[in-house]
Amino acid sequence: MLVLGIETSTPVSSVAIGSEQGLVASMLLARGRGHAEFVVPAVGALCEQSGVDLGSLAGVAVGLGPGLFTGLRVGVATAKTIAQALSRPIIGIPSLDLLAFAVRYSPRLICACADAKRGEVFAAFYRRAPGGVQRESEYSAWAPERLAVEVAARAEEVLFVGSGALLYRDRLAGGCFEIAAVSEAFPRAEALVGLAMARLEREEYDSALDLEPLYVRRADAEINWEERGALIRRPERVKIPGRAVEGNGGRARRRRKGER
Numbered sequence: 099m100l101v102l103g104i105e106t107s108t109p110v111s112s113v114a115i116g117s118e119q120g121l122v123a124s125m126l127l128a129r130g131r132g133h134a135e136f137v138v139p140a141v142g143a144l145c146e147q148s149g150v151d152l153g154s155l156a157g158v159a160v161g162l163g164p165g166l167f168t169g170l171r172v173g174v175a176t177a178k179t180i181a182q183a184l185s186r187p188i189i190g191i192p193s194l195d196l197l198a199f200a201v202r203y204s205p206r207l208i209c210a211c212a213d214a215k216r217g218e219v220f221a222a223f224y225r226r227a228p229g230g231v232q233r234e235s236e237y238s239a240w241a242p243e244r245l246a247v248e249v250a251a252r253a254e255e256v257l258f259v260g261s262g263a264l265l266y267r268d269r270l271a272g273g274c275f276e277i278a279a280v281s282e283a284f285p286r287a288e289a290l291v292g293l294a295m296a297r298l299e300r301e302e303y304d305s306a307l308d309l310e311p312l313y314v315r316r317a318d319a320e321i322n323w324e325e326r327g328a329l330i331r332r333p334e335r336v337k338i339p340g341r342a343v344e345g346n347g348g349r350a351r352r353r354r355k356g357e358r
Contacts, residue, residue, distance in 0.1 A: 099156040101298065102141065102180065103290035106133045106173030107165025107193040108212060108261065113140045114287035115150055118295065123148040124288055133172040141180070157186050157303075159294030161193040161285055162312040164220040164237055165212060170311035178306050187303035189294045192312050196285035197260045198224040198231045199293060201278050206255045207234075209275075211262035212285075214239050219262030220314060221245055223252075230293075239315045242266035249275060260284075 100122065103114045111133050114124035123144045127136045145152055160177035163170045174190070181188035197210035208224040208231060218239045224231040240248070242262075246269065249256050259278035263270060267277060297303075 099295065099298065100150060100154055101157050101159055101291045101294050102152075102155050102177075103159045103161075103287035103294060104137060104141075104173045104177045105161035105193065105196065105285050105287040105290050106137060106169040107161045107163040108169065108284050109166070110284040111136045111140070111169070111173075112284075112287040113137060113144060114291050115144055115148060115155075116288065116291035116295070121288055121291070122150060124286075126286070133169045137172060137176050141176075152180070152184060155184060155186055157181070157189060157294065157298045158184075159189045159191060159290050160309075161196060161287075161290055162190040162310075163193050164214070164239070164312050164314045165193055166215075167311075167313075170313075174309065174311050178309060182306050187298065187301075188306050188309060189297050189302070190304050190309050190312075191290055191293050192222075192237060193285040194220060194222045194237055194260075195224075195231075195233070195293070196289045197282070198222070198233070199289050200282045200286070201257060201259050202226055202231045204257045206257040206276070207252065209245075209249065209256050209258050209263070211245070211258050211260040213261040213265050214315075217241065219245060219260075219266060221260075221262065237312060237314050242269035246270045 100115060100117050105112045110126060110128045112126040115122045125140045125144055158177050158181040160173050177188060194210040194212060198208050201208055205226060209221055211219050211221045214220045218241055221240050222233055222237050223235040224233050256275040257278060258275055259282050261283045263277045264283055
């Protein structure tokens with residue numbers, strides 16, 4: 099069972115193809131071309147170099163953010179187009195979940211913390227669980243100082259992971275915490291493929307028509323228009339899956355009716 103993963107929630111774009119036996123191919127771009135210029139050619143290059151035909155894919159997975167607005171739109175739109183063209187299921191996974199999953203073996207409370215620009219971070223708290231991690235908070239935008247207060251109030255050791263923690267290391271100081279390695283600073287398509295594989299096996303798909311990026315605050319453009327008196331109508335765009343984030347070794351878990 100082959101799965102294509104697309105992750106574009108941060109300045110680092112990545113695509114990967116993997117199966118139950120492990121990673122088949124991956125490609126990452128940290129600077130240079132934008133998401134729109136990178137993703138589609140990268141998918142083509144992966145298939146060509148690995149000998150994988152797109153038609154052999156069992157599903158498509160995409161990182162939902164929260165993250166950069168333009169990057170998220172590119173990633174989600176590309177994943178939906180491929181999934182619909184191939185008539186394959188699509189699975190969206192929040193990008194903070196990918197960060198936390200990368201350090202899932204830590205016994206500490208995990209805080210996935212991505213740079214949100216504007217002097218803020220996107221963050222959520224997780225704990226180690228059988229086969230993966232369990233989310234303990236909502237996905238939210240924080241000022242680093244406020245997040246530091248929240249961590250201190252929890253009065254336990256915390257492992258930060260993500261670009262936000264690295265960027266605001268000094269402003270998060272004051273609590274008992276550690277920051278994961280730079281190699282884990284950005285969500286990766288490889289982790290996305292691994293998490294999506296488990297959901298594909300349980301047939302926990304998303305609707306391609308309804309799948310949207312996970313936004314936890316308004317875009318700059320929306321704020322500017324509303325300050326000018328424009329009324330902006332938007333659909334519900336926060337799509338939050340179940341609280342358990344499991345890998346292939348995790349416990350099978352069906353969604354409860356109405357859970358997102």
